[in-house]
Amino acid sequence: AENGAGVSAWSNTAYIDNIPPTVSMTAPANNAAVTGTITVAATATDNVGVVGVQFLFDNVNLGAEILSAPYSLSWNTTPAATGPHTLAARARDAANNQTTSTSITVTVDHTAPSGSITSPTANAAVSGTITVTATATDNVGVARVQFLLDGANLGAATTTTPYSVSWNTTTATAGAHTLTARITDTAGNSFTTAAVPVTVSNGPAAPTNLTFVGATTSSVSMKWTNNANNQQGFYVERSLGMFGTFSRIATVNGTSFTATGLATKTSYRFRVQAFNSTGTSAYTNAMQVTTY
Secondary structure (H helix, E strand, C coil), rough: EEEEEEEECCCCCCCCCCCCCCCEEEECCCCCEECEEEEEEEEEECCCEEEEEEECCEEEECCCCCHHHHHEEEEEECCCCCCEEEEEEEEECCCCCEEEECCCCEEEECCCCCCEEEEEECCCCCCCCCEEEEEECCCCCCCEEEEEEEEEEECCCCCCEEEEEEEEHHHCCEEEEEEEEEEEECCCEEEEECCCEEECCCCCCCCCEEEEEEEEECCEEEEEECCCCCEEEEEEEEECCCCCCHHHHHHCCCCCEEEEECCCCCCCEEEEEEEEEEEEEEEEECEEEECC
């Protein structure tokens, strides 16, 4: 202001803010399938400062306005109807400029998937390496199928059809076991199939490295390596000369044996196999020895 005496000091400067904030949704992902309680989040910036972010569910306020970063809240999707919905975030600054983000679409899915083990069949006897398979369906989409042996993960989860896993049954103990599959959909709903009982029936792994230890005029001593953890013992077989027929001469529990009662200066061949209640293994290498 001024008069005949002069000019006054300047008044305070008024700042006019007509620049709205920017805001965008960061979670969940657009077109996601959701279930249970999830995190809804957004980012917001402003040239002066954001004072609040209000989330919107189908254009209706979702929870209370978030007044400081991080701009997020927990959303219990259970009361929401199954099907597609929209989520958005409205940010405002101190001058009450407001911006609403581009909305994203989510599908609320309360329906669990379903399915069943299709192979092997219930009460099957299994041995060696087999393929375990299952069917899986869902109203929105199957995300993965995790096979289970006696409740523990059997291999890695499979994410594409056909849903299957290779199972080396020799790694399991002989006897009764159960197979199931846990099916998870894209929203996180899960379902575990009915259990399929099977019986693992494998012979033991073959022994190896049949080795000469010593000989006399009437005996031959030998040893071998045991590679099984389910054997009940070992069968020792003998043949006369290079082309003779093998016949069983002993059943032993350990990994060494001395054949006695042999003829002097005579060539013999020996071989060993493991056995248990479900069968026998392959043979070791054949060892040829001549007595003194």
